[in-house]
Amino acid sequence: MWDQSVTVRAILMLVSPAATLVEALEPLRSEPARAAVLLDIDGTLAPIVRHAADAHVPEATRSLLIEIAKRYGVVGCVSGRRAATARQIVAIGTIAYVGNHGGELLRPGATRPEVDPALSAWTERVRQFAARAYTAELQRIRVRSEDKDAIAAFHWRGAPDEELAAEAVRRIAEQALQEGLAVHWGRKVLEVRPPVDLDKGLGIAALLRGAPLATALYVGDDATDLDAFRGLRSLVKAGSLTTAICAAVSSDEAPPELAAEADLEIDGTGGVRGLLEALL
Numbered sequence: 001m002w003d004q005s006v007t008v009r010a011i012l013m014l015v016s017p018a019a020t021l022v023e024a025l026e027p028l029r030s031e032p033a034r035a036a037v038l039l040d041i042d043g044t045l046a047p048i049v050r051h052a053a054d055a056h057v058p059e060a061t062r063s064l065l066i067e068i069a070k071r072y073g074v075v076g077c078v079s080g081r082r083a084a085t086a087r088q089i090v091a092i093g094t095i096a097y098v099g100n101h102g103g104e105l106l107r108p109g110a111t112r113p114e115v116d117p118a119l120s121a122w123t124e125r126v127r128q129f130a131a132r133a134y135t136a137e138l139q140r141i142r143v144r145s146e147d148k149d150a151i152a153a154f155h156w157r158g159a160p161d162e163e164l165a166a167e168a169v170r171r172i173a174e175q176a177l178q179e180g181l182a183v184h185w186g187r188k189v190l191e192v193r194p195p196v197d198l199d200k201g202l203g204i205a206a207l208l209r210g211a212p213l214a215t216a217l218y219v220g221d222d223a224t225d226l227d228a229f230r231g232l233r234s235l236v237k238a239g240s241l242t243t244a245i246c247a248a249v250s251s252d253e254a255p256p257e258l259a260a261e262a263d264l265e266i267d268g269t270g271g272v273r274g275l276l277e278a279l280l
Contacts, residue, residue, distance in 0.1 A: 021278040036074035036216040043221035050158040064276040083113040102203025122194030123150040157188035201231020221249035
């Protein structure tokens with residue numbers, strides 16, 4: 001068995017190029033009851049789609065995740081969507097959901113998420129901004145708005161003129177910053193957020209706090225997943241975990257720094273299914 005105090009990146013440098021994914025995941029597989037399996041949803045479990053509302057997790061992937069939830073100590077999905085929306089997409093009630101980039105925590109079987117009070121305090125102000133910013137012109141050029149309570153999202157994927165739509169959304173970002181709000185750019189989406197600490201790493205830390213774990217895996221495909229990578233590694237540094245394995249899901253839109261900071265690189269959502277199979 002590998003010395004799990006050694007970093008996963010160092011471990012993978014020591015094994016042969018023919019080492020399988022099963023071998024790379026051995027720190028989790030050897031003690032599943034003391035391991036956490038954490039995954040992003042859009043672009044990881046669910047393929048990216050033209051309209052965010054159409055996203056779904058393929059049944060083959062969902063079935064694997066159900067089996068993993070029976071075996072591993074903690075299983076959760078970590079998303080930029082609201083926690084309740086994330087649960088609807090994945091359709092598994094026995095796992096945890098970290099929503100709104102760490103601002104919400106919906107524990108297995110719970111009916112309502114735990115919401116960061118600092119985030120809740122800004123909800124009305126963000127909603128008022130979004131109502132003013134989402135003009136008839138934005139609707140005409142097919143920019144779509146999404147209400148995520150304390151976060152307002154503006155999507156332009158699939159707009160007839162994506163360049164024109166992106167420029168209009170950039171003006172929303174400038175306006176938000178002028179009004180003291182924070183902004184975050186994703187894959188053809190702008191999020192207007194409260195100016196408070198908010199990231200997936202903080203949400204993961206809240207989920208795992210107090211759990212008797214040794215190892216955790218995180219799988220993601222976008223820039224916000226870098227916070228999850230760094231959050232897990234901070235837990236290793238603090239002694240809360242022995243090993244963190246960070247996997248980047250490759251795509252044409254994935255930021256290059258994600259693969260640079262990952263221990264493993266997985267080829268698209270199909271590769272994620274292969275990873276889930278390897279965990280079993």
